[in-house]
């Protein structure tokens with residue numbers, strides 16, 4: 001109020017007669033407030049108001065179109081409800097409790113993903129009387145694409161600068177290895193704003209707050225390692241080391257020493273010098289066990305003991321060494337099936353399966369492909385000192401319908417090969433199809449009659465439908481279960497009812513999906 005009156009007095013235009021502006025500060029304030037409210041109401045996708053108890057008391061016309069997606073039949077059914085009852089995952093209550101606005105946030109629920117703003121309504125003494133919720137953008141993955149891509153690029157540059165700084169610092173401290181033991185990625189490096197990507201980042205962010213083991217499950221190249229780094233970087237152990245071990249890449253005979261270390265004087269000969277194992281190196285930080293499904297049975301029992309007791313015994317020593325490392329494991333194999341087949345210890349499985357996170361394959365988040373192409377293309381350009389590749393809509397549509405068994409790693413490889421073969425920056429669909437073919441993949445072609453699947457909204461393209469029916473049915477089922485879980489805030493009974501299946505069947509599916 002005071003600021004407005006100061007502006008009014010110092011602004012000569014406000015004093016000019018015949019402008020229609022009120023001359024007093026209260027009048028100007030009322031006009032500004034009313035105009036801004038009307039502007040937001042007409043420019044935003046929708047608005048509603050809650051009173052201080054969280055009860056919905058007003059909704060504008062724009063918001064009405066979201067009601068069916070929220071499972072509400074009419075405005076009459078919406079008004080009078082507590083906000084959480086009708087808008088799953090809403091954070092309006094926090095605004096009422098703290099009086100702090102949330103100027104911009106992403107909200108995902110059964111109705112979709114939205115960019116939202118939440119503002120408290122306060123009286124002159126600052127007491128919260130209610131709050132206003134504004135849907136700024138619907139379908140942010142398409143409307144905010146350029147912004148998201150730019151942000152990801154900036155974040156990547158920042159990550160690189162941080163890495164460089166960390167390496168310099170550690171060189172000057174004669175601890176060159178420490179630089180390698182920092183998180184290389186943050187959550188912002190995990191490009192994607194599709195509902196599936198937003199959900200996996202949400203789960204991983206939550207896991208970062210906990211001390212329990214995390215198990216990242218997903219196909220090769222889906223970004224499990226990126227997420228493992230991001231979890232460490234967002235955890236209370238971020239200042240500690242991040243130590244990764246790729247179990248599949250280390251010969252079985254060396255794994256034990258790699259994990260547990262070698263005691264001084266344990267062996268003679270140059271091959272087995274005394275050294276710390278990865279558990280010890282990760283002390284105070286995070287130990288990332290990549291490809292845990294490849295852990296040989298002989299070492300599974302030792303690993304279990306280390307995880308349970310927090311102690312290891314270096315090779316050739318009878319001394320117990322304590323360590324304090326948080327474990328994040330990852331695998332692209334079906335660990336539960338390996339347990340059933342007797343290839344993976346059940347007790348170790350349950351020890352690791354505390355916070356399982358399923359990392360979705362690229363074909364479940366096709367709408368992220370344009371942003372990924374942008375970021376991977378910029379990266380290629382930087383590394384090879386060339387202009388970033390440019391892809392038209394035909395090329396993007398072709399990429400959107402592929403099966404992507406190798407996921408983002410495969411996408412990067414196809415872009416790189418195409419860029420190397422092209423005389424200029426533009427990569428067309430024909431060239432991309434040729435590259436796919438030369439990698440031994442028969443490219444699927446977009447069906448002209450189908451909606452643009454890169455936008456993640458339209459039906460599956462025709463070529464995408466020419467796949468084993470069982471795969472397609474399983475994907476559809478997984479999507480429906482995830483959507484129902486989000487819409488019902490994880491309430492299993494409500495989910496089973498909404499999907500018309502028994503609870504036993506739902507639990508069975510949840511286990512298969514690692515949800």
Ligand SMILES: Nc1ncnc2c1ncn2[C@@H]1O[C@H](COP(=O)(O)OP(=O)(O)OP(=O)(O)O)[C@@H](O)[C@H]1O
Pocket residue numbers: 189190191192218219220221222223224225226227290330331332372375408409
């Ligand atoms: N969401 C993402 N945004 C940007 N780049 C990504 C994303 N996910 C993965 N990548 C990139 O794709 C490549 C493969 O990712 P990553 O190594 O994390 O996959 P992974 O699931 O651990 O694979 P594997 O199981 O084969 O080890 C990396 O170059 C990584 O930087």
